[in-house]
Structures are given as C-alpha cells and as structure tokens.
Amino acid sequence: MIEFSDVDFDYPQGQPALRDINLSIKTGELVAILGGNGAGKSTLVRHINGLLKPTRGTVTVFGNNTRKASVAEISRRVGIVFQSPDHQLFAETVEKEIDFALRNFGTSLQFRHERIRDVLDFFDLQKYRSSSPLKLSSGEKKRLSIASIMAWKPDILILDEPTVGQDAFQQDKLKELVGLWTDEGKTVVIVSHDLEFLWGLVPRLIILSDGSLVADGKTEEILMKEELIQGESLHKPQLLDLAVMLRGTPPYHSFQNASDAAKWILKSRE
C-alpha cells in the first residue's frame, strides 16, 4: 500500500519538482507512471523508499511514514530498479553483484544461493555468472540490475524505464516477470513512455506533467483521451491508430489489449 497525500517536493535551489500529489496504490496493484522528460517520474518514485522526503505532505508505505524509517528499512520491502545500471554495478562478478543486497539485508545463506540461481536463470545470465558485470552489453547490464533487485523479493517492485535498450524477446520476458510478480500478490510500478509495451499489460495509468498529476485511471479510459495523450508527448499504440484510421473512433473502453482491437477491426470487414 502506497499513499501520497498532498505531496510537494522542491529540489534545493531548483524548480518545484512535484506539486500537490495525491495518489494511492493498493497492494497487488500493477500501475504505470507516464509523462514527458522531466515530468517528475523518477522524483516521485524516489519518494516511495524514502530516498527523498516530501517538502510538504506525507508519503506512507504499508502504513509507515517514510520520514520515520531509514532507506534501508523501507528498501527491504520496496525495490527500485533505476534508469541507469551504470550507477549501481560494481562487484567483481555478476553473482556477487546480485548477492550484494541479499547480504546487506542479512538473508540466510540458503536463500541467497537459491535466489541467485533463480534470477540468473530467469534473465538468461547464467553464462556470465563469474564474469565482470562491467563487461556486459548495455541491455544485459539493465537486466542484471533488474535481477539484483528482484533477488530479495521486495513486496513492491518499481521499474524506472525498464524497456529501454531491450530487444523484443527481453521485453516479453519483462512482461512475464511483471505477471509473475503480480500473481504473487506483489505491487508493481512501472515508469515508462512506451504505451505499446504497457497496453494490455498494465490496467491503470498515472500521468504526470510538470510535477502535477494530470490523469489517473483505467488504461482504456486514458487511451481514449486523444488530447491528453498527444499533449504529454506520448504515442498511442499503433494498432489503435490503425483502428481509428479504418473505422473512426472505436469503443476504446472495450479494448483491453491488441487482440480486442484486432477483432474490432476485422469485424468491420464483415
């Protein structure tokens, strides 16, 4: 459970970065945060594990005010995968990189071995186990950074721009991961510009613009708002564009995913 109430945040001597954010994300929910460059997405996400504390208002995570707990305590339950893997990779081997957080959190040896094996398998990194993380390609580094967070099974998983630099296969893998996580009743927050990736995966979208929350609702409903989508410099999924071109404004609210849209397009030909 994540709760923002009346949150403002200003960077010291900078522009106000967040304004009047009211937001509540329930346990087990899967949501995406969208917005143009500099909208404040990463700033918002840094509030969830207490790296940043609000200038005004409060952020509570599982009922605890983030002001009152250390980042390490909150991070035990909130895992954030940041935008740039270069800012975290440091260990001699891929294996040790994953182990870093497990050791910090004092998990048992057996759990550590198990989790390292699992995430290496899942992300197809087993072959790099004992090589240096710095030698991986940038897509592989990104995957390793996700693996190193997933390893300790945080209750809330936050992914900042996870699709950047990932090929189609890895994007599907990422969707699978998100599915696995939500099946276990865990919360997932994805920060992304990539509506193509989010559509059919994420049921709720939150749109930030210039530090303010401008939309929050069901994906189908938000996709219907042409002006909003364009105004926030986002691209609608191409299939939806195609549907509009072929048949005019479609009943978006009944489109959960690509196959719904495809069926609707096909129906027009009957």
Next chain:
Amino acid sequence: MYRLAQTFVFRRNRSPIQRLDPRVRLLISGQLLILVGISSQIHEVFLTLTGVLALAILAKGLRRLANPFFMAWLIVGSTLIFSLQFLLNESLVSAVILSTRFIAILLSLSIFYVILSPDEVEQVMKSARLPRDLVFAFSAALRFVPVLMLDGLRIMDAQRSRGLELDKGWPSTRIKNFIPLLVPFIVTTLVRSSELAEAMEARAYGATPNRSSLEILRLQRIDVLALCLSFAIFSLAVEFFLFV
C-alpha cells in the same frame, strides 16, 4: 551532495564583477589566492578573508558560498585542523591561524567558480596562447565537476536502495562500504570521458590547427580601472604582509 554541487555551478548574473573582462576576474582571484598563501599573522589571515568575502558580495555570490552544505564541510574541516594543530602544538593562536587559512583557501578556490564560467576560463587560456588540447582538457574538467557530483548522488541512491548503510558499523566496514560507491563512480567517469572524446572527434575536433572563436576578448575602460585598483590593493597587501 546535490546541494553541495550547487556551489560549483556557474550562474550568470549582472553583478559588477561578472561584467568585467574574464581575464581581469581571473587575475583578481589569483591575487587573492596568493594573499592567502602569504598571510601568516592572524590579522593578515582575517584581512584576506575579508577580501574574499568582499569579492563574493561584489559578485553577488555570497548566498552560494553560504550554502549550508558547503559550510558544513568547511566547519568540519576547519575544526579538524584546529583540534589537530592545538593538540600537537598546544598553541591556540597557530591553531586559529591554520584553520582560518584553510577556510580562506577553500573560499578563494570556490569563488573562482562563482565569478568565472568554464567557457570564460577557456577563452582566457586561449588568449594566453596555451596549447589547445590543454585548454580544452582543463575547461572540460571544470565543466564536469557538477555533473560528476550528480553522478555521485545517483550512485548513492542506487546503493542505498539495495540496503547499503553508510553511517553504520565499525570504521573498517565503513571503509569497505565505499567500494560500491567508488567503483561505479570511477567507471562512469571513465566512460563519460571516453564518450566525450569520441563525440568531440566525431565533430571534427582537431581537424584544423586553429579553432576560431565566437567571441573575442577586448579590455574596456572599466576593466583597466578594475585592474589598476586590484593591483594597487594587492601590492599594498603584499608589502604589508611581507615587510611590515
């Protein structure tokens, strides 16, 4: 960390100092640094410190120097020096002198960032006909100080989110705790500089022996005036410090 970085980001303003020719500004801050170097008596140190502060006020940069994070470092550093000196020499005066000199040195170095932008440093060095590559490397390094500080901040965020606790444990573990910060910092810095080098080459850096400049520096009357004034004060101070 980010706040600390703010002290070292150049901001253009319309202060009397910033309207002077950059060469004059460089000379003035150089003179101050020399004065800090040669002041040995307690009143001398305080006089130079006053000079540094006066320059900061004239450059409308006092607020930036008074940045609480920068101040915190200054105070920690000078207290450390003060107590070390006091314990070793058991002389209150020399402890005061040494720690205020430390403050004066740091302040006069950072005022450099308040009154000169990296571009202007580059211009000045170029007009002194220094080797081009040296000029470029120097100004690039200056420009990257705040960027690197932001990198440092991001790295701290990432590692703290993975349970790293910097202010916990025995001194030995604390030192070990710096490895997860240091390694990514060095790596990103190296990557950044090699990317910069490639990007510069891709834009034909070094293709012609002499790069042309967009702006040519010319001394105005006010610059000459400021120059004379600062030299007058400087030589008076030198005479006073060294021979009186």
